[in-house]
Amino acid sequence: MTPPTEPQGRPANQGRRVAARNRAALITAAREVFAEQGLTAPLSAVARRAGVGQGSLYRHFADRDALASAVLDENVRQIEAAADRPDPDLADVLGVVTWHLTRSTAFVDMLRVRGDGEQARVLSDRVRRVLDRCLPPGHRLTADDVMLAVAMVSGAVAGPAPAERERLALAAWRLLGIEVGPLRPHETADDA
Amino acid sequence: MTPPTEPQGRPANQGRRVAARNRAALITAAREVFAEQGLTAPLSAVARRAGVGQGSLYRHFADRDALASAVLDENVRQIEAAADRPDPDLADVLGVVTWHLTRSTAFVDMLRVRGDGEQARVLSDRVRRVLDRCLPPGHRLTADDVMLAVAMVSGAVAGPAPAERERLALAAWRLLGIEVGPLRPHETADDA
Amino acid sequence: MTPPTEPQGRPANQGRRVAARNRAALITAAREVFAEQGLTAPLSAVARRAGVGQGSLYRHFADRDALASAVLDENVRQIEAAADRPDPDLADVLGVVTWHLTRSTAFVDMLRVRGDGEQARVLSDRVRRVLDRCLPPGHRLTADDVMLAVAMVSGAVAGPAPAERERLALAAWRLLGIEVGPLRPHETADDA
Amino acid sequence: MTPPTEPQGRPANQGRRVAARNRAALITAAREVFAEQGLTAPLSAVARRAGVGQGSLYRHFADRDALASAVLDENVRQIEAAADRPDPDLADVLGVVTWHLTRSTAFVDMLRVRGDGEQARVLSDRVRRVLDRCLPPGHRLTADDVMLAVAMVSGAVAGPAPAERERLALAAWRLLGIEVGPLRPHETADDA
DNA sequence: GATGAATGAGCATTCATTCAT
């Protein structure tokens, strides 16, 4: 993107660009660290993995929750995107939801509305709204039912090792008698 | 020199008479603290709530796992007791299991086999064995199914406030189409 | 020793005998524990190895120093015994001294008069007196010289693993040009 | 709301200007504390004496060994510097070695390779290499001999009070028949 | 006298958070 030439000066104005890059690096790092160690992982580990000073982390994110929200926001956005067409299919969207459940401990925790989270509720509500839109009128399940079902599936995958989660998630949906599409992420444009 | 009555200094060693009482107090305190804060709560908080020195905690329980096991063992024993008769009824036993799920975050954590826990696996296996015994031959569910269902219900109640858990647990079982008896503990004799 | 008969009563008077046995067990245990872990080993470990309550340890020995002295007293007594004849031979006695140096970290520490020890000085002086008696008038070395030499040899063996100590001690004496007899303990009668 | 001047609360973060100063203060404090109490002295005492938070100590030195190495490295560097010329004189270098032996309990401990210490072995080897270089071919002593002699002298000074150590060290070398130059440090340039 | 439990001070270590540069 930036022309590789000009090793000279150009002192200022990089700030803006560096800031954005750091923010993204922090989110990426946090996603990885939270996935591996859970939502209570040391924030210093996140900063280290992002290659960024501790202070910068706090400049971008006021507290652990803000950082976690930023991480989860990306997951939720993918779910929203999966339902972003005229007649969204519930099974399809649940496939995306489940894909994230099997990848991210943090996402699991969020959907179980772990304790405190004001932020978590907001994100969780966005998921609910998406699912609501997928329910044709007269469906045997309500949005509450589906949200509960999602929480239940997250309970099924919360403990075991990553390798087992996919199998367990599918077994859980089967036990619920709810059809689910193929487990997959929904690539959005902002990864470019 | 100084008279034997010293209101200052050490709070007085009350001798070994209190040993059993302390042990019980520690388990009670741990049950409460773990229920509120989860299995990673500070052990110092447990000792404080039990009104006992830190050293006494470590004398009675070698490590966090030993303490957690002592707490959870009581829950599991009640479940075992509930099934301890000629023809145990699955719905009944699930009622006891669910009762504990709605009371104790720690019990929820245990059944999701969070992390490494050797002890957790042992306790979890005891629950599985109990449930296995309740399944008449030819039942539509396997023991694995039921354990998965229990994990799913624990996912349903893990996040929300205690007041909501009972309602959610019942809704979860209904969604699974599995009948569950009244939610209740199973009082054992050792409380005397 | 005690007649194996009479399983009945005989309530008291055992106290005296048990006390002596405990004291001996504590010294033996302390010798082993101090030899393995050094003079700062936990006293609880000594009591445990002796099969005795912590309280009993403190009844017999007011503090760590008293216990250490009791352990070392036995070593010093052997050295005194080795010189307990008309014309004691310096090399012989140094052999006994060196034998203890190679076996006991505690003994090494004592002869280097580690820090505090009032007790250590007393024991150390007894060794000096023994060595003094072994020096024929007109010997090229003074008692101070020999004590210094002993401290130097203890420095040579203090760090390395037990297996190396014998070799190093002999090399040290050779470097000093002082003749030393065979390394051996001096069995006394009180082991019966 | 509150004016930026708050005499209460945090003692104020003085920014990274003090980083180097803190590191140096820690080494100085550690040198003193280790010299007085040995290498097992509480690290909290070091931090306190340095006027630095516990966290800062751990930021600069990962563990006790790293701190000890930093302290001892300076001693060893002086010894190396003393031998850093065409034809180093053994007696001279031993004078520097002995000077450090009489000042620092920690240095004494290091040369006796107490316990496991990976780091201690490294430093000790550096001393050996220096001494090796001072031995003209055909000298009556090998490097092993001289290292043993150094360990022996350290045994002579390890116990007694600082005031006595110089006298005892000289007496020890005399007893060994090894010539030693004046006891003195070797000032290096980095004190500036 | 023996016993074993109670106690809490002490030490190592981690980590969230602040702040001068």
Place this chain on the structure above:
DNA sequence: AATGAATGAATGCTCATTCAT
């Protein structure tokens, strides 16, 4: 706006010492 160091509260754990039984 980034940086990285400083800080100390918090926590786990150990162990010397006391004391009722």
